[in-house]
Amino acid sequence: MKRRMLGASALVALTASLAGGAISQAEAPRRAAVYTADGKLEFPKDYRTWVFLSSGVDMTYSDAAMAMAANNHAFDNVFVDRAAHDAFQKTGTWPDGSVFMLEVRRGETNGSINRRGQFQTGVLGREAHVKDKRFKSGWAFFGFSGEGPGREIPQTSDCNQCHEKHAAVDTTFVQFYPTLQAAAQANKTFSAAYLAAEKGAVK
Amino acid sequence: MKRRMLGASALVALTASLAGGAISQAEAPRRAAVYTADGKLEFPKDYRTWVFLSSGVDMTYSDAAMAMAANNHAFDNVFVDRAAHDAFQKTGTWPDGSVFMLEVRRGETNGSINRRGQFQTGVLGREAHVKDKRFKSGWAFFGFSGEGPGREIPQTSDCNQCHEKHAAVDTTFVQFYPTLQAAAQANKTFSAAYLAAEKGAVK
Numbered sequence: 291m292k293r294r295m296l297g298a299s300a301l302v303a304l305t306a307s308l309a310g311g312a313i314s315q316a317e318a319p320r321r322a323a324v325y326t327a328d329g330k331l332e333f334p335k336d337y338r339t340w341v342f343l344s345s346g347v348d349m350t351y352s353d354a355a356m357a358m359a360a361n362n363h364a365f366d367n368v369f370v371d372r373a374a375h376d377a378f379q380k381t382g383t384w385p386d387g388s389v390f391m392l393e394v395r396r397g398e399t400n401g402s403i404n405r406r407g408q409f410q411t412g413v414l415g416r417e418a419h420v421k422d423k424r425f426k427s428g429w430a431f432f433g434f435s436g437e438g439p440g441r442e443i444p445q446t447s448d449c450n451q452c453h454e455k456h457a458a459v460d461t462t463f464v465q466f467y468p469t470l471q472a473a474a475q476a477n478k479t480f481s482a483a484y485l486a487a488e489k490g491a492v493k
Numbered sequence: 494m495k496r497r498m499l500g501a502s503a504l505v506a507l508t509a510s511l512a513g514g515a516i517s518q519a520e521a522p523r524r525a526a527v528y529t530a531d532g533k534l535e536f537p538k539d540y541r542t543w544v545f546l547s548s549g550v551d552m553t554y555s556d557a558a559m560a561m562a563a564n565n566h567a568f569d570n571v572f573v574d575r576a577a578h579d580a581f582q583k584t585g586t587w588p589d590g591s592v593f594m595l596e597v598r599r600g601e602t603n604g605s606i607n608r609r610g611q612f613q614t615g616v617l618g619r620e621a622h623v624k625d626k627r628f629k630s631g632w633a634f635f636g637f638s639g640e641g642p643g644r645e646i647p648q649t650s651d652c653n654q655c656h657e658k659h660a661a662v663d664t665t666f667v668q669f670y671p672t673l674q675a676a677a678q679a680n681k682t683f684s685a686a687y688l689a690a691e692k693g694a695v696k
Contacts, residue, residue, distance in 0.1 A: 338672055339575070342545035345568065347600070348610030365548065372542070395671070397550070402668040402690070403659050407551030409669045456606050465605040466612045468598070469541055487605070 322371035322389035323420045330439035331418055331432040337391040340369040343467040347397060347408065351452065363397030363408045368467070378470060382477025383460045390419040390462065417443075419453075421461070427454065429461050458484040525574035525592035526623050533642035534621055534635040540594040543572040546670040550600060550611060554655065566600030566611045571670070581673060585680025586663045593622040593665070620646075622656075624664070630657065632664050661687040 322340075324332040334340075345367045370378075374388035394415040397408030418432040418440060425442075431449045432440035443449055458465040458481060459474045465484065474480050525543075527535040537543075548570045573581075577591035597618040600611030621635040621643060628645075634652045635643035646652055661668040661684060662677045668687065677683050
């Protein structure tokens with residue numbers, strides 16, 4: 291898929307505990323990235339309650355990308371686990387274990403009282419991007435079909451190469467996540483390659 | 494604004510505590526809707542960590558809406574406080590105190606490696622929709638400029654009338670929030686008017 295891919299990391303899915311204050315022993319922190327014995331990534335069933343980073347529509351990174359037929363639209367929603375998000379807002383980078391979920395949904399124009407533009411309907415696909423020392427590059431993508439465990443996309447994939455080359459911060463497309471940019475700016479974590487490309491871009 | 498408006502309700506902004514287990518006395522539940530002495534709504538500074546419901550692009554409900562110039566795009570992101578979301582998933586309706594936030598962001602095509610479609614950039618506007626018995630209709634809209642308290646939009650406004658007439662569930666546009674529809678279906682909370690309109694619509 292030649293649309294927006296993700297970037298990710300989560301030491302723990304402390305969803306509640308970080309924000310909540312007291313933690314009972316029974317509610318021990320849970321990692322967002324949970325692997326099966328054969329190295330697949332468990333589908334994170336609660337990702338829709340993670341922190342929303344942004345949504346794009348019909349984004350493509352290639353001039354040669356197949357032209358979409360009229361009325362064939364797709365949104366990309368990106369979520370990150372809460373612990374990773376909280377860490378990023380403080381440090382401008384992602385802790386080991388961070389998990390991002392990319393959810394692609396069909397966009398439709400005609401429905402209820404809507405007359406133009408698009409709203410989101412059914413899920414077209416889901417992928418995860420995980421920061422973890424267990425991977426050679428420190429990051430890996432996983433593709434899901436349904437809600438079963440997802441298989442790792444090879445480290446040499448287009449996803450990996452594009453993120454390594456073009457991501458604004460720590461292998462993730464912070465250039466498309468407006469609420470993360472202040473933390474990257476404050477912590478000076480924008481990549482040198484990204485800053486150079488922006489400087490050279492015709493504005 | 495003739496684009497998507499919100500629908501809302503939150504007994505408490507138990508953001509952490511509901512999910513977190515033990516709650517210390519110092520971390521007492523906090524309502525998502527907090528009013529000033531003169532009846533304005535405090536800007537909910539943490540709304541970007543609430544539950545994301547959906548995002549649309551360039552949605553309009555009126556055939557007569559001003560045609561947008563090419564490259565003039567806007568996304569509508571809708572968030573609801575976590576306690577309200579959790580209640581809706583169980584009951585198919587909103588508890589008193591629920592708060593929805595509508596965030597409108599500019600969509601841009603040209604940036605970094607993107608070639609088509611749109612990604613989100615700066616904030617164009619923000620509104621809240623609150624379910625609270627203190628309002629005549631049980632619901633009210635608030636407009637914010639910046640992060641100060643928001644003023645109530647009159648109960649007779651287009652926002653109120655359109656939500657009362659067309660919203661699929663309890664004054665909110667659940668027809669545009671795909672992750673809420675199963676709970677509405679299971680709890681049979683779709684409004685009679687909405688079901689009748691859908692039945693009559695040419696598919």
